[in-house]
Amino acid sequence: MILDELRTPIVLAPMAGGPSTPELAAAVSEAGGLGFLAAGYLRADALAERIARTRELTAAPFGVNLFAPGAPTAPDRFAPYLEQVGRQFPLGEPKFDDDDWDAKLDRLAADPVPVVSFTFGCPAAAEIQRLHAAGSEVWVTVTSVPEARIAIEAGADVLVAQGAEAGGHRATFVDRPEDDATDPLSVLALLQLLTAAVDRPIVATGGIATGAAIAAALVAGAAAAQLGTAFLRCPEAGTAALHRDALPIETPTMLTRAFSGRRARGLRNQFILDHPDAPVAYPEIHYATSPLRSAARSSGNADAVNLWAGQTHTLATEAPAGQLVRDLSVAAKDALNRTTRAPGVFRA
Numbered sequence: 001m002i003l004d005e006l007r008t009p010i011v012l013a014p015m016a017g018g019p020s021t022p023e024l025a026a027a028v029s030e031a032g033g034l035g036f037l038a039a040g041y042l043r044a045d046a047l048a049e050r051i052a053r054t055r056e057l058t059a060a061p062f063g064v065n066l067f068a069p070g071a072p073t074a075p076d077r078f079a080p081y082l083e084q085v086g087r088q089f090p091l092g093e094p095k096f097d098d099d100d101w102d103a104k105l106d107r108l109a110a111d112p113v114p115v116v117s118f119t120f121g122c123p124a125a126a127e128i129q130r131l132h133a134a135g136s137e138v139w140v141t142v143t144s145v146p147e148a149r150i151a152i153e154a155g156a157d158v159l160v161a162q163g164a165e166a167g168g169h170r171a172t173f174v175d176r177p178e179d180d181a182t183d184p185l186s187v188l189a190l191l192q193l194l195t196a197a198v199d200r201p202i203v204a205t206g207g208i209a210t211g212a213a214i215a216a217a218l219v220a221g222a223a224a225a226q227l228g229t230a231f232l233r234c235p236e237a238g239t240a241a242l243h244r245d246a247l248p249i250e251t252p253t254m255l256t257r258a259f260s261g262r263r264a265r266g267l268r269n270q271f272i273l274d275h276p277d278a279p280v281a282y283p284e285i286h287y288a289t290s291p292l293r294s295a296a297r298s299s300g301n302a303d304a305v306n307l308w309a310g311q312t313h314t315l316a317t318e319a320p321a322g323q324l325v326r327d328l329s330v331a332a333k334d335a336l337n338r339t340t341r342a343p344g345v346f347r348a
C-alpha cells in the first residue's frame with residue numbers, strides 16, 4: 001500500500017478550482033508525503049496534461065482525485081434562488097454535467113497513477129475493479145459509517161475520513177437538506193466510529209494544520225492525515241490572491257450551498273449570509289454563479305467569492321510546500337514523543 005511506503009504520513013488534500021497544481025503535488029510527494037492532483041472541474045485532456053507535468057517534476061507517487069457525478073436537479077428547484085441572486089449579480093447558465101467522468105476514468109485506466117481518490121460519492125464496484133486492474137489504489141472519501149460500509153462493499157482500499165471541520169465541499173455521497181438539522185461528525189468522532197466499525201486504513205482530514213493534530217489523528221487510529229487549507233498559502237498553490245490574503249484573518253467559517261448548490265465550508269462573507277436557504281442543485285448553481293465569482297475575484301470583492309477554508313485556516317503559512325511537510329513531520333514526531341511520556345498522568 002502507498003501509505004506504507006510514504007516517508008511521512010502527510011497527504012496533500014486535492015483542491016479543485018485553482019489551488020491544486022502539479023507544482024504543489026510534486027513538492028509534497030518529493031518531501032516524502034503524498035501529493036494529489038484535483039481533477040474536479042477539469043476536462044479529461046486538461047487532467048492528462050497536469051498528470052504529465054507532475055511526472056516531469058517528480059518520480060515519487062501521487063494521486064488524482066475525481067468528483068463522483070450526481071443527478072440533475074429539476075430547474076424549478078433552483079430557478080427562484082437564481083432569480084433572486086440574478087437581481088444583484090451576473091449569472092451563467094445553470095447546466096448539469098458529469099464532470100467528464102467516463103473520459104477521466106478511461107484515461108486513468110489507460111495511463112494509471114498510483115492512487116485515485118473520490119469525493120461526492122462512491123464509484124461502482126466495476127469502476128473500482130477497472131482501476132485496480134490498471135494498478136491503482138482506490139481511496140473513497142466518507143463522512144459517516146454507512147458511507148464507509150458502502151465504500152468497502154464497492155472495493156475501496158482506503159477510506160478518507162472527512163470531518164465537519166474540513167474546508168471546501170463536504171464529501172457526503174448525497175447532499176440532503178434534511179440532514180442539515182443534525183450535526184456533521186467532527187474528524188475525531190468519525191475516526192473513533194470508523195475504527196470501531198470497519199477494517200480499512202483511514203486517512204483523517206478536516207481542520208488538521210499542525211504536527212500535534214497529525215499526531216492526534218495517528219494516535220486515534222488514522223494511517224495518515226490529509227491537509228488542505230494548511231497548503232493554500234504555499235507559493236506552489238494556485239490559490240487566488242484574494243483567497244490567500246483572507247486566510248490569516250480571524251473570520252469564522254460556515255457551511256453554505258450559496259455558491260455551488262452543494263454544502264461546503266468557507267470563510268463567512270456577505271454572500272453566504274445573504275443566502276442561508278440556497279437549495280441543493282449541484283453543479284447547476286456552481287455553473288450559474290461562476291461569472292459572479294470571477295467578477296468578484298477580479299474586482300477584489302471578497303464578499304462575493306467562495307473562500308473555501310477549514311476551521312483552522314489562520315494557521316496556514318506561506319512556507320514552501322516541501323518545507324511545510326518537513327516542519328509538520330518534525331512537529332508531529334515531537335508531539336508523539338511527548339505522548340509516549342503521557343502515561344505518567346494516569347496515576348491509577
Ligand SMILES: Cc1cc2nc3c(=O)[nH]c(=O)nc-3n(C[C@H](O)[C@H](O)[C@H](O)COP(=O)(O)O)c2cc1C
Nearest residue numbers: 013014015016119166167168206207228229308310
Ligand atoms: C479550496 C479547497 C478545495 C477543495 N477541493 C476538493 C476536491 O477537489 N476534492 C476533494 O476530495 N476534496 C476537496 N476539498 C476538501 C479536502 O479534500 C479536505 O477534505 C479538506 O481540505 C480538509 O480540511 P482542511 O482544509 O481543514 O485541511 C477542498 C478543500 C478546499 C479548502
